Amino acid sequence: MSENPRMAMARHWYASAPVVDGLPLLDEPGFWAAHLADLGEGFPADAFGVDAADAGAALELLHDRSAWPMFRVPLAGGFAILVHYNSGEHFTTTDYFLTHRDWPDSRALVLASDDQDRIGPGLCWPELAALLTAPAGSTGITDPHARLLLLLPVLGDTEAPPEAVSAVVEALVAQGAPPACEALALRLLAGHPMWGAATWTYDDDDEQSWICDGEHSPRQDPFGEHLPDAQRASLEAVFAGRTPG
Numbered sequence: 324m325s326e327n328p329r330m331a332m333a334r335h336w337y338a339s340a341p342v343v344d345g346l347p348l349l350d351e352p353g354f355w356a357a358h359l360a361d362l363g364e365g366f367p368a369d370a371f372g373v374d375a376a377d378a379g380a381a382l383e384l385l386h387d388r389s390a391w392p393m394f395r396v397p398l399a400g401g402f403a404i405l406v407h408y409n410s411g412e413h414f415t416t417t418d419y420f421l422t423h424r425d426w427p428d429s430r431a432l433v434l435a436s437d438d439q440d441r442i443g444p445g446l447c448w449p450e451l452a453a454l455l456t457a458p459a460g461s462t463g464i465t466d467p468h469a470r471l472l473l474l475l476p477v478l479g480d481t482e483a484p485p486e487a488v489s490a491v492v493e494a495l496v497a498q499g500a501p502p503a504c505e506a507l508a509l510r511l512l513a514g515h516p517m518w519g520a521a522t523w524t525y526d527d528d529d530e531q532s533w534i535c536d537g538e539h540s541p542r543q544d545p546f547g548e549h550l551p552d553a554q555r556a557s558l559e560a561v562f563a564g565r566t567p568g
Contacts (some may be wrong), residue, residue: 342407345392346464348384353377355472355498357385361437362476362511370507372499386415395463396470398454400557400567401425403463404434406473419445419477423554433541435477437517441539444479444514447523448487450533451478453564455490468494479514479521479537487512531559 348354356363356371356378363370368378385392385408394406401424409416416438420431434445446454451474457465464470471494480487491508500507514520521537526545535542547558557567 340409341390342393343390345394345406345408348381348392349464349469351377351381351384352499353379353381355495355500357381359472359475359511361516362513363507364510364516366507366510370500370504371495372501386410388412394473396454396473397457397461397463397465399458399561402558402561404454404474404477405431409438417476419474425554432547435515435518435541437476437515441517442541443477443518444521444535444537444540445477445542446474447480447533447535448478448483450562451475452487452490453562468497472498475511476515478512479518479535479540480512481520481522483512483520533562 351357353368353371353373353376356368356373358381359371360378360382368375371378384390388410391410392408396404396406398404403422403424405420405422407418407420409418416436418436418438419434421434422431433442435443437443451471454474455467455470457463457467457470464473471490475491488505488508491511492502492505495504495508496502512520518537518539521535521540523533523535523542525533532545532548533542534545537543546562547555550558560567
């Protein structure tokens with residue numbers, strides 16, 4: 324697999340930065356309003372069931388220059404998605420990496436990033452839906468509702484089905500949002516404002532992979548095409564909701 328110099332630099336930067344486990348932040352009352360603030364632009368904090376002060380306090384924690392939260396979403400087959408907040412002197416960005424237990428940090432694949440390169444979307448709805456159940460015995464973000472909301476910024480799919488709206492509403496309500504939050508769910512499913520939603524097609528003949536037509540998407544080529552055959556087959560299984568061999 325060829326290395327992505329930008330990702331190698333980013334991961335090296337994180338290795339020398341004040342990265343902390345973000346899992347405890349999920350208990351902050353304003354966490355989801357803060358994490359999804361860009362996606363939910365135009366919706367007040369009370370749409371998430373919290374007040375503005377709680378959302379502001381959570382945002383300060385996510386943007387703390389002395390402690391950069393990292394969230395680990397464990398997947399089957401040794402894979403994981405890492406959500407990294409990166410707070411520099413002037414602004415905060417969020418990177419979403421796909422990693423594997425056998426890869427060096429420099430080999431992490433980027434799914435999305437809201438820095439100036441605006442990388443995304445990195446997932447279509449069938450893939451995100453397949454990643455909501457954590458492997459048995461895993462550690463990190465294991466609650467399916469939290470996994471869905473945490474990874475929503477990576478999603479950008481113009482053909483997300485009605486059940487996607489229901490799933491997001493259910494997740495929001497489980498995290499404290501009022502039951503009548505369908506409008507918010509629809510806005511969150513419309514895609515990150517830096518790259519929006521895109522069209523995805525599935526190559527069922529040769530590549531066995533979803534392909535995205537988004538201008539800024541890292542998924543314009545078959546996913547993991549540079550991986551060894553066994554790892555790529557495992558990755559395809561995980562993102563299709565199958566048990567990897």
